[in-house]
Amino acid sequence: MTTTAIPPEARNAPAAAPKRRPQREREGAAWVFLSPWVLGAIVLTLLPMAVSLYLSFTDYDLFSPPKWVGLRNYVQMFTEDPRYWRSVVTTLMYVLVAVPLQLALALVVALALKGMKRGKGFYRSAFYAPSLLGASMSIALVWRAVFNDGGTVDNLLGTGGWVNKPGWALLAVALLTAWQFGAPMVIFLAGLQQIPAELYEAAAVDGAGKWRQFLSVTVPMLSPVLFFNLVLQTIQAFQVFTPAFAVSAGKGGPADSTLVYTMYLYDRGFVASHMGYASAMAWVLLLVIGIVTAVLFRTSRSWVFYASEGDR
Amino acid sequence: MPGNRTKGFCASAVALALCAVLAGCGGSGESAGGGKVVLRYTWWGNPDRAERTERAVALFEQQHPDVDVTTSFSGYDAYKQKLATQAAGGDAPDVMQLDYRQIDQYASGGVLLDLARQKSVLRTSEIDPGLLATGRVDDVQYAIPQGRGTETVAYDVRTWKKSGVPLPGKSWTWSQWADTMRALAKKTGKPGATDPGQSEDAFEVWLRGQGKALYTKDGGLGFTAADLTRWWTFTDELRREGAVSPAEQTTQLDGSVENTPLGRGTSVTDANWDAPASGFVALIPTGIALAPVPSGEDGTPGQYFKPSMFLGVSARTGHPKEAAQLVDFMINDREAAKILGASRGIPVNETIRAEIGPQLKDFDKTIAGFQASLEGKLKDPPQAPPSGDNALQSTFQRDYDQVSYARMSPREAAENYVTEAKAELRS
Numbered sequence: 001m002t003t004t005a006i007p008p009e010a011r012n013a014p015a016a017a018p019k020r021r022p023q024r025e026r027e028g029a030a031w032v033f034l035s036p037w038v039l040g041a042i043v044l045t046l047l048p049m050a051v052s053l054y055l056s057f058t059d060y061d062l063f064s065p066p067k068w069v070g071l072r073n074y075v076q077m078f079t080e081d082p083r084y085w086r087s088v089v090t091t092l093m094y095v096l097v098a099v100p101l102q103l104a105l106a107l108v109v110a111l112a113l114k115g116m117k118r119g120k121g122f123y124r125s126a127f128y129a130p131s132l133l134g135a136s137m138s139i140a141l142v143w144r145a146v147f148n149d150g151g152t153v154d155n156l157l158g159t160g161g162w163v164n165k166p167g168w169a170l171l172a173v174a175l176l177t178a179w180q181f182g183a184p185m186v187i188f189l190a191g192l193q194q195i196p197a198e199l200y201e202a203a204a205v206d207g208a209g210k211w212r213q214f215l216s217v218t219v220p221m222l223s224p225v226l227f228f229n230l231v232l233q234t235i236q237a238f239q240v241f242t243p244a245f246a247v248s249a250g251k252g253g254p255a256d257s258t259l260v261y262t263m264y265l266y267d268r269g270f271v272a273s274h275m276g277y278a279s280a281m282a283w284v285l286l287l288v289i290g291i292v293t294a295v296l297f298r299t300s301r302s303w304v305f306y307a308s309e310g311d312r
Numbered sequence: 313m314p315g316n317r318t319k320g321f322c323a324s325a326v327a328l329a330l331c332a333v334l335a336g337c338g339g340s341g342e343s344a345g346g347g348k349v350v351l352r353y354t355w356w357g358n359p360d361r362a363e364r365t366e367r368a369v370a371l372f373e374q375q376h377p378d379v380d381v382t383t384s385f386s387g388y389d390a391y392k393q394k395l396a397t398q399a400a401g402g403d404a405p406d407v408m409q410l411d412y413r414q415i416d417q418y419a420s421g422g423v424l425l426d427l428a429r430q431k432s433v434l435r436t437s438e439i440d441p442g443l444l445a446t447g448r449v450d451d452v453q454y455a456i457p458q459g460r461g462t463e464t465v466a467y468d469v470r471t472w473k474k475s476g477v478p479l480p481g482k483s484w485t486w487s488q489w490a491d492t493m494r495a496l497a498k499k500t501g502k503p504g505a506t507d508p509g510q511s512e513d514a515f516e517v518w519l520r521g522q523g524k525a526l527y528t529k530d531g532g533l534g535f536t537a538a539d540l541t542r543w544w545t546f547t548d549e550l551r552r553e554g555a556v557s558p559a560e561q562t563t564q565l566d567g568s569v570e571n572t573p574l575g576r577g578t579s580v581t582d583a584n585w586d587a588p589a590s591g592f593v594a595l596i597p598t599g600i601a602l603a604p605v606p607s608g609e610d611g612t613p614g615q616y617f618k619p620s621m622f623l624g625v626s627a628r629t630g631h632p633k634e635a636a637q638l639v640d641f642m643i644n645d646r647e648a649a650k651i652l653g654a655s656r657g658i659p660v661n662e663t664i665r666a667e668i669g670p671q672l673k674d675f676d677k678t679i680a681g682f683q684a685s686l687e688g689k690l691k692d693p694p695q696a697p698p699s700g701d702n703a704l705q706s707t708f709q710r711d712y713d714q715v716s717y718a719r720m721s722p723r724e725a726a727e728n729y730v731t732e733a734k735a736e737l738r739s
Contacts, residue, residue, distance in 0.1 A: 061699070062400035063421025149560055164560035166717050251706065254563040255713040270393055272703035272736070273417075 056280035061273045073280035084281075086256055087264035090170065094244075094260055095237040098174040103229055106181035110188035111218075124189070131182030140176060140246030147172045147247070163247050166257040173258055176243040184229040191225030192218070220305040227304045231296050238289050241266070261285060348380045349631045351638060355383075355409035355621075356391035361655045368648045372641045379634050388567070399423045404626040406635045410455050411621060412446065416531075417699035418624065419449040425625040427453045430636035435644055438661045442692045446619045449696060456643055457619030459587070459657020462690070463517055464615075464682060465489075465505075465606075466589040467581040468574065469599035475499035475580070480603035482685065486518060489606040490546070493555040496580050505581045506573050507556040507716065509547030510565060512708040514583055514605075517615050518543055520691070521608030531698035532737060537723070537730040544715050544722035551716060559716035565709075569595065586682060587620055587657050590675040600675075602682045616693040617683070620657030658683055700736035707732055 031038075056073060058066035077084050109127055113120055133139045146152045149161030162168040195218065203213045219226075241262040244252065252259030252267065259267075261281070269278030355365065362385050369381050386394065392414070398404050404423050418424050427434060436444055436456065447455035465480065472479060477495045484492070493504030508514035516526045525534040550556045557573040564571050569591035573579035582592070583605060592600045605615040623642060625635040641648055649664045654676040659665045672680050711729045714720040720728070 061417075061421075062396055063417060063423065148564075161560060164563055166719070249564070249566045251566075251710070253710065253713055254559070255717045255719055256710065267706075270396075271706060273396070273699075 052279045052282060055276050056283050058276040059274075060276040060279075062275055063273075066276065069276070073277045074284075076277070077280060077284065083256065083259070083264060087252075087259045087261050090257070090259055091238065091240070091261040094170060094174055094240060095234060097171070098177045098240070099230070099233050099237050101174060101178040102181045102233060103184060103226070105178055106184035106229070107188050107226075109181065110185050110192055113185075113189060114192045124186070127185060128182035131180040137242065137246055140243050143172070143176045143243070144247050144249070164254055166255040169247065169254060169257045173240070173243045173247050173260075176247065177237070177240065184233060187225055187229055188222070191222050195221045223304045224306055227296075227300050231293060234292060234296065235289055238285065238292070348378055349634050351379060351381045351407060351629075351631060351635055352405035353381050353383045353407040353638065354391070354395065354405045355385050356388045357385055357409075357655070361385075364652050364655050368642065368651045371645075371647060371651070372638060375641075376634070376637065379631075379637075381638065402628060404628065406626050406629040406631065407638050408624055408626065409458070409621055410624045412619060413697050413702050413705070415447060415455055415622060415624075415696040416449055417702065419452070419454040420699065423624075423627055424454040425627045425629065425632055425635075427456065427625065427636065427639075430625075430632060433633060434636040434640045438644065438663055440617075440660070440662070443617060443619055443660060446693055446696060447622050447624075455622035455624040456639055457621075457660050458623050458643060459620040459654070460617050460660055460683065461585045461587050461620035461657045462615055462617050462683060462686060463513060463583060463605045464586045464589060465581050465583050465603040466574065466592050466600055467603060468596050469601050471500060471580050472496070483604055483611070484606050485609050485611070486521065486546075486606040487609065490550060490555065493550065493581075494553060497553070497555045500580060503554060503557045503573065503579045505556050505579055506565070506583065507547055507551050507559075507562040508583055509544055509551070509556075509715065510562050510709045510712045511583065512705050513585075515540070515543055515708070516694075517605050518608075519614065520616070520694075521606070521612050521614035523608075523612060525694055527694065527698055527701070529695070533730065533733050537726045540726035540729060541723045544712065544726055547712075548715055548722050559713070562716055563713055585618075585620070586679045587654070590679070593675050600678075602678060604686065613690050615686075616690050617686075618693055619660075654679060698737055700733070704733050704736055707736070 055066060057068060057070060059069050059072075060066035113123055113127075116123065130139070144163055147162040149164055151161060153162060162172045199217045199221065200213055203217050208216060239262055240260050244258045244260045244263050245266075248254070248258040248263075252263045262285075265278050265281045265285070268274045268281065353369065355361075357365075365385070366383065369383055373379060373381055385391070388411075391409075392411075395404070395408060395414075399418065399421065410418060434456070436453070439457065443457050443460060444453070447453055447457055467480070475496055477492060477499055480492070496504035508518075512526070519525060519535055519539065524539065528534045547556065551558065551562075557579055561573050561576075561578060569575045569582075569584070569588060572582045572584075574582035575592060575595045577596075581603075582589075586602065589600070589602065604613075607613045607615075623639045625632060625639060629635050642652070643659075644661050644664070646664060646667070649659050649661070649668055650671075652659075653668070654672060658680055659668060669680050669684075707729060711720075711725045711732075714728075715722055715725045
C-alpha cells in the first residue's frame, strides 16, 4: 500500500540526485535530534551543579531564602568542625580496608573460576548475585541483623554484636562492600581470558612454577584491568553511603564510628537542614576524588603494563 | 553569517522542546477534579491510623460534596524529609500533620497559614488554652494540636511482680526511681530500665523537675553544661552499676518499641510517650502497665501534657476555607472522633474527650486512665522548641554515646553538646 503511494521519481530521487545538503543545515538537524539530551544535560546536570556550587557559599535551611556567607562554610568545615575531620578519617580508613579487600576477593575468585571446567556459569552468577542485591537496602538490613548482638555472627563466634561496638562497626560495613565483589570479578575474569596461553606455556618451559607464573605473567598482563578496577572501586568507596546508613540505622553510630563522609553530608543537609554546608561538603568531595584519581593515574605509569607498548 | 542559521534553528528547537515539556506538565494539573476543590492532606503513621483516617476523610467528603481530599502517609522519618523538600519548593500540601519540633521552623519559614483568619469555620473554644498555645509562634496560631500525650514509664508487670520489688505508686522522685532500678537489676539479673541518658525528652523532664527548661523564651539554651554534666553523671553511674541498659543496647534505639531493651525482653521498664507505648502490648503479652515519670526531689513534676501532633494549613493553599474546614472536622467532629479513637492520642476537644473516654478499649483505655490520674497535677507545656532542636535531638543521643562507650567524660560530652547547641540555635 504505502510503497505504491510513493511516486516512482521520489523513490529514485536519492539515488538519482545525491545532492549533498549544505554543512550548516546538517548541523542544524543534528542539534534537533540532540536537543533532548543537550537539554537533559543542562537542566538535569549542569544547572543543579551550578545551583549547588552557589548554595555552598550560602546559609540555606530549605525554608528561608539562602543567605550569602562567602567562604564561611568552607572555613567552618576545615577549622571548626571536629566531626567533619572524624568523617574524613573514617572514610579514609574505610577506603583503605574495603577497596584492597574487595579487589583481592574478586581476583581470587576470578582466578578460581578461570580454571574451572564445569559449573562455571553457576558459580559466576552465585558470586555476582550479592552485587546485584547488595545495592538494595534490604540486604544491608539483613547484614545488620547478622552482625547485631544475638545475630548469626554473635552466635557462631560469641563476639557480641559487631555493629554495636565502635571498634568493629566500620569493619562490618567494609565487609558488606567487599562481599559485593561481583562487578570487578567479572572484569578480572574477562581480563584473565585475554592473556594468551602461550605466555604460560613459555613460562612453564622456562621452569616457572604456578606462583612465579602468577607474578610474572598474570599480574603484568592483568595490570590495566587491575588499574581500571582500582580507580573505579576507589571512587565508589569514597562515596559509600547505603551500607553505612543501614548498618548504623541512619545515625553513623555507635559513637560516630561509621560516620563516613556522605553520611555526615546527609546528616548536615537533611537532618540539621544546613543545605549550604552540605553543598560545600559535596564540592570538596568532588575535588578530593578528582585529586585521588589523578594521583592513581600518575602512579599507574610505573606499574601498569600495556601489551601494545611492549611491541614497540 | 555562517552561525546565524544554526543559532536560529537551535533556539527554535529549544523552544519546541520546552513547549512539549510545559504541555506535558499542564496536562497532569489539578483540573482533573471536575470543578471540585481538591485538597491534599498528608500525615505520618502506621496502617491502622491510615485506615481510620481514610474512613474519616470519606465522611468529610460526604458532608462536603464539593471537596475532594487526596491523602498520603508514610513513616515519620521519611515524612519529615519529604515534607521539608515539598515546603522548600513551595509545594507544601494544603493540610499537613506536624510535629512539635517542626512548628517553629515551618511557621518562621512562612510555610503555614495564620489559622485565626479562619475562625468562622475552625472552632478552638473546646481545646485547653495551654495546649492550644503550643501551636502558636509569635502569638500567631499556626497549628492546632490534634491529640494529647505525656511521658510514662511502661513496665513488664509480671517480671516486676516476680522480683518482689514493690510496684511503683502514683509518684516517685528521681532518686527513688534510681534505687528501684538498682533493686530490680539485682533481683531480676537484667537492667531495670533503658539508659535515659540518651534521651533529650527524659533530660527535659528531669530539668523541669528542678524548675528549669530546655529552652528559654527567646529560643536560647535554657540550661548550662553543669546541668547536663550532672544528668549524665547520674545516668553514667547507673549504667556502670548495671541498673540501666548497657551501651550496646542503648545505641540501637531508633524510636521503635521493638528495639528498646524492654521490647527485646532485656529490661523491666522503658520510658516512652504513652501513645507509642501501646506497641509494647504485642511484644509483652503478659501485661504492660504505666507509671508516672519521676519528679524532682521536692516533688515538682517534670512531665507535661504534650500535643502529640498538630494539623497545619499551607500558606499557599488555594482553598484556605475548605482546608480549615477539614482541620475543624478532624478535631471537632463527633463522628470523626469516634472513627479516629485514640490513634493520634487522646482527643483535645474536651466535650469529645469526655464522651469518647468511657468507650475506649484495651490499651487506649489504659492511656486515658493514666492521663486522668495526672490531670491537674502537671505544669503547662513549654512553648514549641526552636527550629535548631530538630537536629539537636540526635546530637544529644550521639554525644551521650561517647559517654556510654567511655570515650568521653560526662563533663567533656556536656561541654561538647552545649557548644554545638549554641551554634545550632544561633544559625
